[in-house]
Amino acid sequence: MKHSAASRLQQLLLSRRGFLAASSVLASLPSLNWRGAQAADRTVKLPAYPFQLSVASGDPVPDGVVLWTRLAVDPLNGGGMSGEDVQVQWEVAHDEKFAGIVQRGVETARSEWAHSIHVEVSGLEPDRVYFYRFIAGGEVSPVGRTRTAPNANVMRDRVRFAFASCQHFETGYYTPYEHMLKDDLDLVIHLGDYIYEGKAVSGKNAEGKPRRHIGGEIMSLEDYRNRHALYKTDPHLQAVHAAFPWLVTWDDHEFDNNYADGISEKLDADPQEFLLRRANSYKAYYEHMPLRRKQTPQGAHLELYRNVGYGRLVNFNVLDTRQYRTDQPCGDKSGPPCEGVYDPEATLLGMTQESWLQDQLIGSNARWNVLAQQVMVGRVDYGPGDEQRFSVDQWGGYDVARRRLLQFLDDRMVSNPIVITGDIHSNWVNNLRVDFDDLDGKTVATEFVGTSISSGGDGVQERKETPRILSENEFVKFFNAERGYVRCEVNQDRWVSDYRTVEYVSRPGADCVTRASFVVENGVPGAELS
Numbered sequence: 001m002k003h004s005a006a007s008r009l010q011q012l013l014l015s016r017r018g019f020l021a022a023s024s025v026l027a028s029l030p031s032l033n034w035r036g037a038q039a040a041d042r043t044v045k046l047p048a049y050p051f052q053l054s055v056a057s058g059d060p061v062p063d064g065v066v067l068w069t070r071l072a073v074d075p076l077n078g079g080g081m082s083g084e085d086v087q088v089q090w091e092v093a094h095d096e097k098f099a100g101i102v103q104r105g106v107e108t109a110r111s112e113w114a115h116s117i118h119v120e121v122s123g124l125e126p127d128r129v130y131f132y133r134f135i136a137g138g139e140v141s142p143v144g145r146t147r148t149a150p151n152a153n154v155m156r157d158r159v160r161f162a163f164a165s166c167q168h169f170e171t172g173y174y175t176p177y178e179h180m181l182k183d184d185l186d187l188v189i190h191l192g193d194y195i196y197e198g199k200a201v202s203g204k205n206a207e208g209k210p211r212r213h214i215g216g217e218i219m220s221l222e223d224y225r226n227r228h229a230l231y232k233t234d235p236h237l238q239a240v241h242a243a244f245p246w247l248v249t250w251d252d253h254e255f256d257n258n259y260a261d262g263i264s265e266k267l268d269a270d271p272q273e274f275l276l277r278r279a280n281s282y283k284a285y286y287e288h289m290p291l292r293r294k295q296t297p298q299g300a301h302l303e304l305y306r307n308v309g310y311g312r313l314v315n316f317n318v319l320d321t322r323q324y325r326t327d328q329p330c331g332d333k334s335g336p337p338c339e340g341v342y343d344p345e346a347t348l349l350g351m352t353q354e355s356w357l358q359d360q361l362i363g364s365n366a367r368w369n370v371l372a373q374q375v376m377v378g379r380v381d382y383g384p385g386d387e388q389r390f391s392v393d394q395w396g397g398y399d400v401a402r403r404r405l406l407q408f409l410d411d412r413m414v415s416n417p418i419v420i421t422g423d424i425h426s427n428w429v430n431n432l433r434v435d436f437d438d439l440d441g442k443t444v445a446t447e448f449v450g451t452s453i454s455s456g457g458d459g460v461q462e463r464k465e466t467p468r469i470l471s472e473n474e475f476v477k478f479f480n481a482e483r484g485y486v487r488c489e490v491n492q493d494r495w496v497s498d499y500r501t502v503e504y505v506s507r508p509g510a511d512c513v514t515r516a517s518f519v520v521e522n523g524v525p526g527a528e529l530s
Contacts, residue, residue, distance in 0.1 A: 044086055046137035048073035053232045055134065056241035057146035058248065058290030059308060060187065062126035065146050065245055067092075068290035069134050071115035075229035076214060078222050083111050089135040090119050096131045096143055109136070114225050116287040126151045127311075144242040147186060150311035155367075157491060159314045160184060162500075163372070164453050164485040165191040165251070165422025169231055170201055170209045172454030172505025176485045177236035179500065179512035181243055183487055188244045189316070191422030192251025192374045193455065194289075195224075195231050197281075208457070210506055219277055224284035232288065241290075248289050249304055249318050251374040251423055255281035258393055260327045262300075275300045305353050307360050314490055315366035317357055319373035324350025328392050336388040337399070344400045348375070354401075361414045367522065368416045368490055375423050377402065377447050378430030380473050382465075394423075406434045410444040416522060417445040418495060420486070425452040426459075427486070427499050429478035429518050431526040436475060443475075443526040448497045448518070450486040458504045459483045461515070477527055478516055495520040496530060 050071040058066045067090060074080025086109045094100040103123065109115040117134065124130060127150040134141040150156050162180050180188070200213040218227050232238065252258055255278055258265045264274050279300040286297050295302060304323070308316045325348045329340025340346065349357065361369055379396040383389035395402040409417045419432065428449035433441040451459065459482040466479050482501035489496045498517045502510040517530035 044137045046071075046073055046081075046139065048080070050081075050136055050139055051134065051141040053229060053288075054142050054238040054242055055132070055144040056290045057132065057144055057245045059292055059306075060147060060149040060245045061308075062149050062151045064120065064122040064124050065130075065148055066290045066292055067117070067119040067121060067132050067134075067144070067146070069117050069141055070229075070288065071109050071117075071136055072229060075233065076226055078225065079114055079229070081111065081115050085110050086115060086136055088117055090117070090121075090132065091135070092121055092124070092130050092132045094130065096145070098131065098133070102130070114284075114287045118291060118293065120292055124148050127154070127156070142238075142242055146245045149309065150313075152309055152311060154311040155492065156311045156313045158489060159186050159310050160487070160489045161187045161189060162485050162487045163189040163191055163420050163422070163450050165374075165450060166193040166425055166452030166455035167231070167237070168193075168196045168452070168455040169234075170196075170211050170213055171457045172483065173210060173508050174234050174236040174453055175502050175505055175508060175510050176453050176483060176500065176512065177234075177240045179502070180485055180487075181236070181239050185244050185487075186310070187247060188240060189247045189318075189372050189420065190249070191372060191420065191450070192249055193253045193422065193452075194248070194250065194285075195227050196253045196455075197227070197256055208506065219280070221280040221283060224281050225287065228284055228288040246290060247308055247316060247318055247372065248291070249320060249372065249374070250285060250322065252322055254285050255322075258328065258332060259322060260325045261323060263327045265332060305349075305356065309366065312366055313492065314368045314370060315360070315364045316370045316372055317360050319349065319357065319371060320353065321348045321374045324348075324353055325398075329397050330392045332392060334382070334389050334391050336383075337390055337392075341390075341392065341397055341399050346398045347401050348395060348398050349401070354405075358408060358412075361409070361417075362412060364415070366415065367492055368418060368495060369414055371417065371419045373419065373421060376421050376428065376430070376449055377406075377419050377432055377445075378428065378449075378473075378475060379436045380428075380430075380469065380476060382469065384465075384468060384472075403434055406432055406444050410434065410442075416495070416520070417525070418520065419445060419447040420488075421447060421449040422452075424449060425456040425481070427451045427478060427480040427482070427484070427501070427515070428476060429497070429527050431475045431477060433475060439474065445525055446495075446520050446527050448486055448488075448527070450499075451480070451482060451484055451501070453485065454483060454505045456481075456483070458506050459501075461501075477529065478518065480515055482515065484512065484515075493522050497527070 056068040072079040091104040199216040282297040330338040375394040430447040431443040432445040484501035487498040501515040518527040
């Protein structure tokens with residue numbers, strides 16, 4: 001996206017006053033078919049502006065994309081809409097002034113789905129920028145910008161995207177998104193912890209926290225809806241959603257910390273109540289994300305793993321390492337590996353998803369094959385000296401499954417496997433091997449781990465343990481604990497990951513720098529500092 005277009009989008013989205021001004025401007029455009037818009041919702045009278053949560057697009061394919069919005073006149077209190085369904089008009093155009101509308105239609109915003117809209121537009125041209133908007137109750141949404149994917153047989157010159165994760169509302173401002181908006185991206189990938197489920201901080205715990213949750217730990221469907229709405233009021237998050245198509249997946253905090261399938265980290269949790277809560281969280285997640293109808297939740301189940309191709313250059317396999325995993329071993333405590341780490345039945349993906357992933361990788365003709373997932377694959381030993389300490393919530397706690405995945409990549413000679421990861425609130429670059437104890441073992445894949453947008457609050461370039469971790473885990477090529485995101489540029493010959501970081505998120509206004517850049521050459525697994 002060009003900087004001028006990004007600036008216009010940011011100005012459009014920064015305040016509700018901007019929303020209303022944009023609506024007034026768009027209403028005056030001659031291309032807008034107000035007769036059609038009024039026919040879609042002529043009986044609806046809304047007490048306030050309904051597009052306060054803005055717009056988003058996602059999961060692009062060569063002939064289309066998903067367009068999303070949610071009508072909410074009082075977004076932090078259940079949405080404030082009546083129990084009636086509302087007809088919403090949508091429009092797609094070649095230009096942001098909508099002089100050349102190429103498609104329009106009407107979609108029903110249903111009360112049972114929080115008046116959210118998921119329009120699966122088809123019939124568009126491949127690899128082209130489009131603009132879109134919604135109309136309801138005589139009001140016009142902010143304008144969104146999106147882009148379709150290239151045709152499956154096209155080798156694109158380059159793909160440029162960013163990935164991010166972990167955006168705790170209370171611990172910092174979303175300054176990294178402010179800078180991401182200025183990048184010329186084809187898409188954005190979010191790897192989980194889009195919201196956090198915890199209660200509002202109070203007392204001494206609230207000291208230094210720039211923002212607050214509302215209410216207690218979220219449990220009900222309305223709780224989850226209100227929490228998603230709170231996060232979506234952030235103007236920088238809204239702006240990046242409106243500027244680029246997104247691919248989204250979740251980690252744990254969209255539901256409950258460190259859950260494993262139907263198992264809570266709390267030993268006294270009632271299994272039936274836990275699954276009911278999971279159903280609430282999954283439904284609210286779908287209602288607030290630009291996902292396809294295939295991802296519509298069925299109770300406490302939602303099939304989120306999927307494949308999104310970008311021609312013959314990049315193939316994105318979006319994974320879910322929470323819904324199907326077996327329980328964390330060793331009591332979910334970091335330390336030396338216990339017997340459960342080597343359980344051959346233990347799994348992070350579940351066998352159905354793992355088999356699906358293998359099929360996707362075998363059938364891929366892409367130059368670069370991406371695994372977009374949540375928890376670190378590199379088996380980092382955090383213990384000093386001979387003391388071993390591993391995180392069992394990561395792939396290191398599922399040793400047989402981890403080895404099986406990496407061995408598969410090697411045996412099947414998967415073209416340029418790249419793992420992108422979130423979760424850990426720090427930046428890492430890992431050259432992955434099947435056996436991390438074999439110091440002479442070959443590298444079979446590359447892992448880029450991105451830090452948090454805001455979770456953890458202000459970060460640091462180097463922790464006191466950084467030199468030791470780097471020296472005792474020689475496959476780790478970079479470790480940094482600032483906030484930020486990772487920007488990737490991929491062409492036929494090389495992959496470049498730029499680690500974009502900000503000094504602070506406890507207050508607005510931090511500058512963003514490229515702290516380090518790493519390169520993977522085509523056909524040569526492993527990253528090198530650029």
